[in-house]
Amino acid sequence: MELFFVHLPLMSLLKHAIIVAGGIGSRMQASTPKQFLLLEDRPVLMHTLEAFYSYDSSITLTVVLPKEHVTYWQQLIDTHRFTIPHQITHGGRSRFESVRNGLSVIDSKGLVAVHDGARPLISSAVIARTFDQAEKHGNATAAVAIKDSLRRVSTNQNHAVDRSEYVSIQTPQTFNISLIKAAFAHASHDQFTDDASVLEHYGETINLVEGDYANLKITTPEDIWIAEAILKSRKK
Numbered sequence: 001m002e003l004f005f006v007h008l009p010l011m012s013l014l015k016h017a018i019i020v021a022g023g024i025g026s027r028m029q030a031s032t033p034k035q036f037l038l039l040e041d042r043p044v045l046m047h048t049l050e051a052f053y054s055y056d057s058s059i060t061l062t063v064v065l066p067k068e069h070v071t072y073w074q075q076l077i078d079t080h081r082f083t084i085p086h087q088i089t090h091g092g093r094s095r096f097e098s099v100r101n102g103l104s105v106i107d108s109k110g111l112v113a114v115h116d117g118a119r120p121l122i123s124s125a126v127i128a129r130t131f132d133q134a135e136k137h138g139n140a141t142a143a144v145a146i147k148d149s150l151r152r153v154s155t156n157q158n159h160a161v162d163r164s165e166y167v168s169i170q171t172p173q174t175f176n177i178s179l180i181k182a183a184f185a186h187a188s189h190d191q192f193t194d195d196a197s198v199l200e201h202y203g204e205t206i207n208l209v210e211g212d213y214a215n216l217k218i219t220t221p222e223d224i225w226i227a228e229a230i231l232k233s234r235k236k
Ligand SMILES: Nc1ccn([C@@H]2O[C@H](COP(=O)(O)OP(=O)(O)OP(=O)(O)O)[C@@H](O)[C@H]2O)c(=O)n1
Pocket: 020, 021, 022, 023, 024, 025, 026, 027, 028, 035, 064, 091, 092, 093, 094, 095, 096, 098, 099, 116, 117, 118, 119, 217, 218, 219
């Protein structure tokens, strides 16, 4: 008797992204939180959402905003005729709390990319890399090699350290949803500066993938000029 095997295509897991934009941007020293500042013709946060939507228009987008800026964001949506679908939830006092709030409104299984709203230049290639690797390993975090020399500083001294032992961590940080929710539920404090650290604290090994130097985090005023220069160079 002959047996026939039907090869079904592997079903891809459902994709979500939480875009955290719940901070106040104190280091930018602007009157409006940096995620709403104009980068060329539209707010930083719109560039970020467009990047995820152009990676995959079927992705579910959750935006975390400071509660007191939700109305302002809705006005910006009208002004800029912004049509990318997304749900909104409120931020917390720390980035950790904002991500946790974002996770709490996602009730399906699959993969979730957590990304800083303040990283508007993220490429489809880096987003894809984190989703592909998270599908295989349960988590994937974008990282780049350090370009500067590094020194460890203490009160009265400083010492050179070997920079090849370090990488600079970016977002997206992409996870199996059940796993990252369990890690956030288990966390004993809210001072984690990123989500991979929350998962590591839960006992998992972090899987690094190649990020992109252009995926800068808008943090201080000159970052806006640099981001605009990068956008301009992409149009050439
Ligand atoms: N309570 C917070 C703090 C930060 N973030 C978001 O996390 C990302 C990275 O944080 P950071 O660059 O530090 O933003 P801010 O906290 O806004 O900036 P600052 O530290 O200069 O005040 C940003 O997109 C920011 O909006 C957030 O959603 N909720």
